[in-house]
Amino acid sequence: MGRALHWLFPHPLLTVILTIVWIMLQNEVSAGMFVFGVILGIIIPRATAVWWPGRPESIRAGKFLVYCLIVLWDIIVANIEVAWIILTKSNAKLKPKWVEVPLDLRQPEAITILAGTITLTPGTVSADLSNEGRSLLVHALDAEDANAVRDEIKNRYERRLKEIFQ
Helix, strand or coil, X not given: CHHHHHHHCCCHHHXXXXXXXXXXXXXXXXXXXXXXXXXXXXXXXXXXXXXXXXXXXXXXXXXXXXXXXXXXXXXXXXXXXXXXXXXXXXXXXXXXXXXXEECCCCCHHHHHHHHHHHHHCXXXXXXXXXXXXXXXXXXXXXXXXXXXXXXHHHHHHHHHHHHHHC
């Protein structure tokens, strides 16, 4: 029974996310939209499963939910901060920085989530991943200290992702 469920739902979390996203895109909650969302949530992960051979076997869902809430909060706060910077600072007073963030993460999914988190948070952009996957190059719009940006990324995001994917 377990192998049959794994075959049908190779990525259960992705199935749930796709179903929710489908319903949100439709702007209405109905039984038909839910059923169609579930169908998409089953077909898409099943059709793409061959390209995910080394996917993580499990993640800590509770910690991932907390991580998502932290990222949402950080996006809200960063939007306000960037708006304030745009309204109050001239270009000459901005202190953009390139920051190299050494990575302890090794799972490609975790690195992708980290890079996406950095890019989603206004004021920072993930620009490059080293060839060996050992560091991210990040651009910060306005930062006094590159080391402080690096430390915040490692402590706020990477540390949590390591706990999620262990």
